[in-house]
Amino acid sequence: MEIKFDNKKTHVYMGDAWDLTKKLLSGKDVIIISDINVNKLYGYSFPDYPVITIGTGEAVKELDTVKTIIKHLIAIGADRSSFLLGIGGGVVCDITGFVASVFMRGIDFGFISTTLLSQVDASIGGKNGVNVNGIKNIIGCIKQPSFVICDSGLLNTLPDEEYISGLGELVKHALIKDKELFRVIEDNISPVLKRMPDLLEELISKSIVIKIAVVERDEMELGERKLLNFGHTLGHAIESTTGLSHGISIASGMMAAVEISYNEGLINKKDVERIRSLFTNLGLLPEIKIRWPAIRDKIFSDKKRRGNNISFILLEKIGHGIQKEYLLEDILKKLHKQFS
Ligand SMILES: NC(=O)c1ccc[n+]([C@@H]2O[C@H](COP(=O)([O-])OP(=O)(O)OC[C@H]3O[C@@H](n4cnc5c(N)ncnc54)[C@H](O)[C@@H]3O)[C@@H](O)[C@H]2O)c1
Known part of the structure; x- marks a missing residue:
């Protein structure tokens, strides 16, 4: 499915996440952001790029996590041509989209959406952001990912x-x-x-x-x-x-x-x-x-x-x-x- 905006197109794919990523990421300088649960369950299938792993739950969706990720990106040597791939649920997608929107004033990003909630909603539409002092999504912006992959097979492991x-x-x-x-x-x-x-x-x-x-x-x-x-x-x-x-x-x-x-x-x-x-x-x-x-x-x-x-x-x-x-x-x- 294609979503057309004034300045950008986003593609939403349904199907095998790992086959699709191979095709979509070819030639890109990719850095993966995922959470510990998803990494434990699917890390063996992740494409072969550096992985930054964050914790889980709403408490992680705060500015401290953004700062930690950005320090990792600097240490890895990420630049404006880098591509951030968020692999996870709404928390990973919201944070990845936010980091990608502000790192070096904005780099490209995409998602492999691994929860039902992020497949039907959170990963689509370009809203990203984090909470401050527990106030939901109080900072963020609207920036569209290049693609979103929704693989319903990944939902089998969802609690x-x-x-x-x-x-x-x-x-x-x-x-x-x-x-x-x-x-x-x-x-x-x-x-x-x-x-x-x-x-x-x-x-x-x-x-x-x-x-x-x-x-x-x-x-x-x-x-x-x-x-x-x-x-x-x-x-x-x-x-x-x-x-x-x-x-x-x-x-x-x-x-x-x-x-x-x-x-x-x-x-x-x-x-x-x-x-x-x-x-x-x-x-x-x-x-x-x-x-x-x-x-x-x-x-x-x-x-x-x-x-x-x-x-x-x-x-x-x-x-x-x-x-x-x-x-x-x-x-x-x-x-x-x-x-x-
Ligand atoms: N940006 C938007 O438009 C939008 C819309 C709706 C919700 N949201 C946000 O999404 C967040 C909630 O997202 P969520 O419900 O996906 O929660 P989540 O990202 O916290 O994931 C829930 C749990 O499931 C685990 N998990 C993820 N994929 C798994 C898998 N395939 N198998 C087993 N475990 C898995 C995660 O590690 C986590 O523990 C909230 O912060 C909410 O504000 C954003």
């Missing part, structure tokens, strides 16, 4: 919790843009949870197509791309205050936004219940104990806030998200009500 987390972003794309995709997931809960290969490929590629279409029309998130933040205002706050996975956190954020949509006279009760049962059946709605003051503070630091206003995504119906501007105070009241 269940991480796989389920990826389903959160997959369902998000269905909810905001594609009622038919929602129905396919709804009708195939057991095969989805069993990671049936053909179905998984179909779901990943449909999800990528949705994301590509939105990002192509609005690379800089001036309008339509904001829909992809559905569930993320509360979701990011839950993720950084509870340590729960990204997908589970944003599923709770989406469910709260669906309830608000219902209270605002948008989505109907039947759709609300379909969404709740899909999340529940996929294991995306565990009982979460939240500390409201901490959540409130995180929402206040959310980068979607503009002064006293915040852009918030609601659903008119399954497959149709809309963006609305709210006073921050109003959205905080509405969200707080969901937890009282």
Whole structure:
């Protein structure tokens, strides 16, 4: 699949990661960035280039890691012709894209995406960045990779919790843009949870197509791309205050936004219940104990806030998200009500 932007094209490939990398990297001066888990599982298949290995988890997505990687790049002798290949999930991709965007004012990069969440979402669209003091993605930029490789075979080793987390972003794309995709997931809960290969490929590629279409029309998130933040205002706050996975956190954020949509006279009760049962059946709605003051503070630091206003995504119906501007105070009241 090809994504066209004003100044660049990105290619998204589905298939055997190691065959594809051989073709795509030929003649390039490559440096790999991966995490310890992925390196342990797949390092023996990595193409033969220097590897910089980072730790795992959201806590690693901080400026200290960026600094460590840049010191390694200098030590290796990387220059403007170097190519950074991130092999890993959303954390590796977000950090690799950020380092590549700032190292020597920007060098080329690409991803082999190894989690469901990064294949359906994080590696596509050019958003990269890191957290500061636990505030999600508070620094970063939009810069497109040269390519993204999504090899569903790599997902066989993914722990269940991480796989389920990826389903959160997959369902998000269905909810905001594609009622038919929602129905396919709804009708195939057991095969989805069993990671049936053909179905998984179909779901990943449909999800990528949705994301590509939105990002192509609005690379800089001036309008339509904001829909992809559905569930993320509360979701990011839950993720950084509870340590729960990204997908589970944003599923709770989406469910709260669906309830608000219902209270605002948008989505109907039947759709609300379909969404709740899909999340529940996929294991995306565990009982979460939240500390409201901490959540409130995180929402206040959310980068979607503009002064006293915040852009918030609601659903008119399954497959149709809309963006609305709210006073921050109003959205905080509405969200707080969901937890009282
Ligand atoms: N840039 C974007 O547009 C965007 C969109 C959504 C999410 N994100 C970001 O993505 C991050 C979450 O990404 P994630 O869920 O992929 O988490 P992750 O990168 O932390 O990976 C989750 C875990 O799975 C392990 N892992 C990775 N691939 C594996 C494999 N094939 N087999 C076994 N284990 C494997 C990792 O080592 C890690 O422990 C968050 O920081 C989130 O903010 C970014």
